Amino acid sequence: MRAVALCAGVLLVLSGTSDARSPVTPDGWVGTWGGAAAAGVGEGYANYSIRNVVHTSVGGSAVRVRLSNRFGTRPAVLGRVSIAVAAASDSPAAVDGTMRGVTFGGADSITIPAGAEVLSDQVRLRVPRDGNLLVSTYTPVATGPVTYHGLATQTSFFTRDGDVALETSGASYDERTSAWHYVSGVDVRGSGAGGTVVAFGDSITDGAGATSGANRRWPDLLADRLGGRLGVVNSGISGNRMLLDGGGFGINALARFDSDVLDVTGARTVILLEGINDIQQTPHQTDPTAIIAAYRQFIGQAHARGIRVVGGTVLPFKGWQVYDPTLEATRQALNTFIRASGEFDAVVDFDAVMRDAADPLVMRAEYDSGDHLHPNDAGYQAMANAVDLSKL
Helix, strand or coil: CCCCCHHHCCEEECCCCCCCCCCCCCCCEEEEEECCCCEEECCCCCCEEEEEEEECCCCEEEEEEEEECCCCCCCEEECEEEEEEECCCCCCCECCCCCEECCECCECCEEECCCCEEECCCEEEEECCCCEEEEEEEECCCCCCEEEECCCCCCEEEECCCCCCCCCCCCCCCEEECCEECEEEEEEECCCCCCEEEEEECHHHHCCCCCCCCCCCHHHHHHHHHCCCCEEEEEECCCCCCCCCCHHHCCCHHHHHHHHHHCCCCEEEEEEECCHHHHHCCCCCCCHHHHHHHHHHHHHHHHHCCCEEEEECCCCCCCCCCCCHHHHHHHHHHHHHHHHCCCCCEEECHHHHHECCCCCCCECHHHECCCCCCECHHHHHHHHHCCCHHHC
């Protein structure tokens, strides 16, 4: 696909192209879904089964899951783990014949050390592209704070009544949650995809403002456009900052870049969209050179792993609660660096796509979720459409 000129509102191409069909994973594994670990919650869920609903970007003939205790303070015991194809996006029921137990080195259970993540054995399962999977965990005892991703924009399910991880009907899952617990990634094999695109960012990448359960985050919509040629993993965390930790909003982006980008299975390209929270959250970062220095670290670390870097300009936010001219000047300086530095492999100009023609400091009304910071479904579609697929 050809590059589109900036005046048309999308992409500046700053270096050579790559073939989106050429595989970069010699063993055939690619990431199909991700939910970056953000924080720890509670003191553990003794005798709970949790059924996480996750959405695939590519399909395959085998699957494996990544489970996280990154924010745990002591070992987390998972007595059983399962995976299945979901019968519907708003139900804990599995498609008949798809329920599979997940093992770890051949064992049905796994104890994850504090701060660690584990990768399961592969499971033979026909995984659909652009479909939903159920990743269920049973925890027999409470083992301290549970690692979770708070803004799933998706309903998942749980029960306090013991081990029903392998239950196909889902009838026992009588409670709901808007977060993902323990599960942080899903890989597939046999998809034919040429690698994985990682969307790295904050709430705008995480999907704040999108319709819950509809998979209208811009990385989901990008995956729809790719049609299975590449996996897409969403490593956005709402409230995340580049330079400071954010409590429930994840550790700073520099600290999580290894686990949430560089270590993603099959990663070949990262799309970076960070910085607005450093600018608008308290304490405000009004020195753009500090944010730019962090961007240069992202670029250098990704290139050292052979990963292409696409820089996304920061969206307009005039009308948001704390907006003022000083913060706007910082955003403009950051966007000038992203557009003009020549340090990225390509740039997707989200700002140009999303801004109002009459007042370029404001998000277009038809793309605004209503808070003047986060897009709605139409805005996320416009962002996904802005990405030149040939540069991934």
